[in-house]
Amino acid sequence: MSKLKVMDLRKDYKYGFHDPEDYVYKSEKGLSEDVVRQISAQKDEPDWMLQQRLRALKIFREKPMPKWGNQDLLGQMDFDDIYYYIRPMEKQGKSWDEVPENIKKTFDRLGIPEAERKFLAGVTAQYESEVVYHSMREDLVEQGVIFLDMDSGLREHEEMVKKYFGSVIPARDNKFSALNTAVWSGGSFIYIPKGVNVEIPLQAYFRINAQNMGQFERTLIIADEGSSVHYIEGCTAPTYSSDSLHSAVVELIAMPTARIRYTTIQNWSNNVYNLVTKRAVAHANATVEWIDGNLGSKLTMKYPSIYLMGEGAHGEVLSIAMAGKGQHQDAGAKVIHSAPNTSSQIVSKSISKQGGRGTYRGLVKVDPEARDARVNVKCDALIIGDASRSDTYPAMEINNKTAKVEHEATVSKVEAEQLFYLQSRGLTEDEATTMIVNGFIAPFTKELPMEYAVELNRLIALEMEGSVG
Amino acid sequence: MSEILKIENLTVSIDDKEILKDFSLSIPKGQMHALMGRNGSGKTTLSHVLMGHPAYELTQGRIIFDGVDITNMSADERARLGLFVAFQYPAAVPGVTVANFLRTSVKAIHGEERVKKGFRASVKEKLKLLGIDESFMTRYINDGFSGGEKKRMEVLQLLMLEPKLVILDEIDSGLDIDTLKILTEAINAMKDPARTFILITHYHKMIDVFQPDQVHVLHQGELAATGDLSMAQQLDDMGYEKFYASITA
Numbered sequence: 001m002s003k004l005k006v007m008d009l010r011k012d013y014k015y016g017f018h019d020p021e022d023y024v025y026k027s028e029k030g031l032s033e034d035v036v037r038q039i040s041a042q043k044d045e046p047d048w049m050l051q052q053r054l055r056a057l058k059i060f061r062e063k064p065m066p067k068w069g070n071q072d073l074l075g076q077m078d079f080d081d082i083y084y085y086i087r088p089m090e091k092q093g094k095s096w097d098e099v100p101e102n103i104k105k106t107f108d109r110l111g112i113p114e115a116e117r118k119f120l121a122g123v124t125a126q127y128e129s130e131v132v133y134h135s136m137r138e139d140l141v142e143q144g145v146i147f148l149d150m151d152s153g154l155r156e157h158e159e160m161v162k163k164y165f166g167s168v169i170p171a172r173d174n175k176f177s178a179l180n181t182a183v184w185s186g187g188s189f190i191y192i193p194k195g196v197n198v199e200i201p202l203q204a205y206f207r208i209n210a211q212n213m214g215q216f217e218r219t220l221i222i223a224d225e226g227s228s229v230h231y232i233e234g235c236t237a238p239t240y241s242s243d244s245l246h247s248a249v250v251e252l253i254a255m256p257t258a259r260i261r262y263t264t265i266q267n268w269s270n271n272v273y274n275l276v277t278k279r280a281v282a283h284a285n286a287t288v289e290w291i292d293g294n295l296g297s298k299l300t301m302k303y304p305s306i307y308l309m310g311e312g313a314h315g316e317v318l319s320i321a322m323a324g325k326g327q328h329q330d331a332g333a334k335v336i337h338s339a340p341n342t343s344s345q346i347v348s349k350s351i352s353k354q355g356g357r358g359t360y361r362g363l364v365k366v367d368p369e370a371r372d373a374r375v376n377v378k379c380d381a382l383i384i385g386d387a388s389r390s391d392t393y394p395a396m397e398i399n400n401k402t403a404k405v406e407h408e409a410t411v412s413k414v415e416a417e418q419l420f421y422l423q424s425r426g427l428t429e430d431e432a433t434t435m436i437v438n439g440f441i442a443p444f445t446k447e448l449p450m451e452y453a454v455e456l457n458r459l460i461a462l463e464m465e466g467s468v469g
Numbered sequence: 470m471s472e473i474l475k476i477e478n479l480t481v482s483i484d485d486k487e488i489l490k491d492f493s494l495s496i497p498k499g500q501m502h503a504l505m506g507r508n509g510s511g512k513t514t515l516s517h518v519l520m521g522h523p524a525y526e527l528t529q530g531r532i533i534f535d536g537v538d539i540t541n542m543s544a545d546e547r548a549r550l551g552l553f554v555a556f557q558y559p560a561a562v563p564g565v566t567v568a569n570f571l572r573t574s575v576k577a578i579h580g581e582e583r584v585k586k587g588f589r590a591s592v593k594e595k596l597k598l599l600g601i602d603e604s605f606m607t608r609y610i611n612d613g614f615s616g617g618e619k620k621r622m623e624v625l626q627l628l629m630l631e632p633k634l635v636i637l638d639e640i641d642s643g644l645d646i647d648t649l650k651i652l653t654e655a656i657n658a659m660k661d662p663a664r665t666f667i668l669i670t671h672y673h674k675m676i677d678v679f680q681p682d683q684v685h686v687l688h689q690g691e692l693a694a695t696g697d698l699s700m701a702q703q704l705d706d707m708g709y710e711k712f713y714a715s716i717t718a
Contacts, residue, residue, distance in 0.1 A: 415560065416523065416524060417560040418560045418561075418562055420517075420520075420522050420523065420544055420560070421556070421559055421560040421562070422562065422570075422574075423521075423543060423544035423545040423548070424520050424521075424544045424545075424547075424548055424552075424553075424554060424556075425545075425548055425570070425574035425577070425578075425626065425630070426545050426548040426549050426574050426577030426578040426630075427545055427573060427574060427577050428543075428545050428577075429543070429545070431545075431573070431577070432545075435562065435565055435569075435570070435573065436562060436565070438564065438565065439562050439563055439564025439565035439609065439610075440563070440564055441564070442563075442564030442565070442609075443564070
C-alpha cells in the first residue's frame with residue numbers, strides 16, 4: 001500500500017501545522033505483543049491491566065474489520081504503518097510553565113490556556129499518547145470531584161477503574177474497542193460525587209502531532225447519584241499526506257438522577273481515520289446527552305450510544321457532520337430502551353459538499369420490558385453540489401406496543417431561491433451558503449457554550465469558502 | 470434628467486420559454502414608476518431579472534444601472550450598487566435570525582462602520598415605525614411568517630438598506646388595511662430625489678396610494694402602454710381585457 005497519498009489538503013485548515021518531533025519515548029512502528037508490553041511498562045501498570053491489554057490484542061487480531069460502512073477506505077487502513085505509543089515528555093505539567101515550550105505554543109495556538117482562564121473548570125491537554133497538562137479548580141477538588149488523566153486515575157483510584165473500565169464497552173464489543181483496550185493511553189477519568197453539580201464545563205483537548213500517529217485515549221466518566229457534569233472535548237491534528245488513526249473509547253455511567261452532557265467538537269485534518277466507540281449507561285431518572293460535532297477526518301465512524309437501563313431515564317444524541325471532498329462521515333446514534341418510561345431524542349444533521357459523503361446510521365431499540373417508551377428521531381441532510389452524497393440507515397426495533405415513536409427524515413439541497421434571496425441583500429454566494437449551513441445546524445450550535453458556538457460558525461465559514469459552484 | 474435605470478431590448482427566457490420580449494424601459498432618477506399588468510405578463514420576471522436571478526437566461530439586450538452595465542453581474546454585486554427588490558414571495562432561511570441577517574446585509578452593503586455605531590438603535594426605531602415587536606429579531610428569516618410578517622420583513626430591510634432603486638413587487642398582496650397603511654406610509658417616507666421606485670401591482674388602489682410619476686402596462690412580456698395616472702384610471706375602469714383591445718385596435 002502506498003504510504004503517500006494525494007490528498008485534498010484543506011487550504012483553510014488552520015490547525016494543520018506540526019512541531020518537530022522531540023520525544024522521550026516513541027514505540028517502534030506497528031502493533032505487536034511487545035509494543036503492548038512496552039506501553040504497560042512505560043506506565044508501570046498493575047499486572048491485571050497488562051493482562052487485559054494482552055487479551056484485547058488477541059481479540060483485535062481475531063475480529064474481522066466491519067463489513068459495513070466505507071469498505072474502500074477501511075480497506076486502505078494499514079495497522080502496521082502506525083506508531084501506537086509516543087510519550088512526548090517525562091512528567092505531566094500542573095502549570096503551563098512546566099510544559100515544553102513548543103508543545104505549550106501549540107496549545108496556545110489552539111486557544112486552550114485562554115479558554116481555561118475564561119470559562120473552564122478544569123482542563124486536560126493530551127499531546128500524542130500522554131496528557132501533558134492537567135489542572136482543575138480548587139473548589140472542585142474540595143468537593144471531591146476527581147478529574148484526572150486515565151493513567152493517573154488508574155494509579156490513584158485503581159479499585160474504581162478496575163470496577164468500571166470496560167464495563168460499558170468491553171474489549172470484544174468491536175475491533176476498534178479491542179484495539180483501544182490493548183494500546184490505550186491518556187484520556188480522562190472523572191468521578192463526580194453524589195449530589196455535586198459541576199456547573200462550569202471540564203474540557204479535554206486531544207492533539208496529534210507526529211506523522212502516522214495512532215491516538216487511543218480512553219475516557220471513563222462516572223456521575224454518582226444526583227450529580228451533574230458537562231465535559232467538552234476538542235480534537236485537531238496536523239495535515240500529512242499519510243494517514244493517522246484516532247480510535248478512542250468513551251464510557252459514561254450516569255447513576256440515578258445524575259446528568260452527563262458530553263460535547264465533542266472534532267476538527268481533524270483530512271488524513272485522520274476517526275473510529276471511535278462511545279457509549280453511556282443511564283440509570284433511573286438519569287439523563288445523558290451526547291452533543292457531537294464532526295468536522296474533518298478522512299473517515300469517521302462514530303455512533304454515540306445510550307443504554308437507558310433505569311426507569312425514567314432520558315437520552316439525547318444531537319450531532320452534526322460535515323463531509324467535504326474525499327471525506328466520509330459515517331455517523332449516527334444508538335439508543336436502547338431497557339426500562340419503563342424511558343425517553344430518547346436523536347437529532348442528526350449532516351452536510352455533504354464538494355463530493356463528500358454523509359451517512360446517518362442509527363438504531364433505536366425498545367425492549368419488551370420498556371413500556372411507555374418515547375422515541376423521537378429526526379435526521380436532516382443538506383446536500384451542496386451534485387457530486388455530494390447522503391445516505392440514511394435508520395433502524396428501529398420496537399418490541400413493546402406501548403412505545404410512542406416519531407421519526408422524521410429530510411434531505412434538502414441549498415435552494416437556489418434561498419441563495420438568491422440572501423445574495424439580493426448583498427451577501428456573496430459563499431457568505432449566503434455559509435449562512436444557510438449555519439442556520440441548518442442552529443439546533444446544534446444553540447446547545448454549545450457561546451465561545452464554542454462562535455468558533456464552530458467560524459470553522460463552518462472557513463469550510464465553505466470556495467466550496468460553491 | 471439623468472436616468473438611473475435603462476433597460477435596452479431585453480429578451481429573457483426560462484426553461485426555453487420566452488417571458489420578456491425585446492423589452493425596453495428607462496426610468497429617471499428620483500421618480501416612481503408603476504408596472505401594471507395581469508398575472509403572467511412578465512412583471513415579477515422583470516423584477517427578478519433586474520436583481521440578477523440566475524435561473525433566467527438573457528438572450529438579448531442589456532441593463533444599465535446608474536451608468537454601469539450590470540447585465541452580467543451577480544445579485545450581490547447589484548445589491549451592493551444599490552438595487553433592492555421587496556419580494557412578493559421571499560424565501561425562508563430556517564436557523565438564521567432576522568437580527569443576524571440584517572446585520573450581515575447592512576455590513577455587506579454599507580460596510581463595517583454602519584453595524585458598529587447606533588445599529589441597534591436604528592433597528593429599534595424602524596421596528597417601532599413598522600409596528601413590529603422586538604422579539605421579531607430573534608425569529609428565523611421568513612420561517613413560519615404570516616403574509617403580513619413577510620411584507621413587514623421586506624420593508625424593514627428596505628428601511629435598513631436604503632437602496633437607490635427600490636422595486637416593490639406586489640407589496641400589497643395579502644395585507645389587511647391597517648398593515649397596508651403602516652407599510653405604505655413607511656415607503657412613502659422613503660421617497661427622496663436620490664431614490665427611485667418601481668411599483669409592481671395589479672390594483673389601482675396602490676396607484677392611488679403612491680401617486681407614481683408614470684404608469685407602464687405589460688402584456689405578454691412586452692411593454693404595451695405608457696401613460697400617466699389617467700391611464701391607470703382608464704385601465705381600472707375598462708379592465709385589462711378591454712384595455713388591451715383598445716390599445717391594439
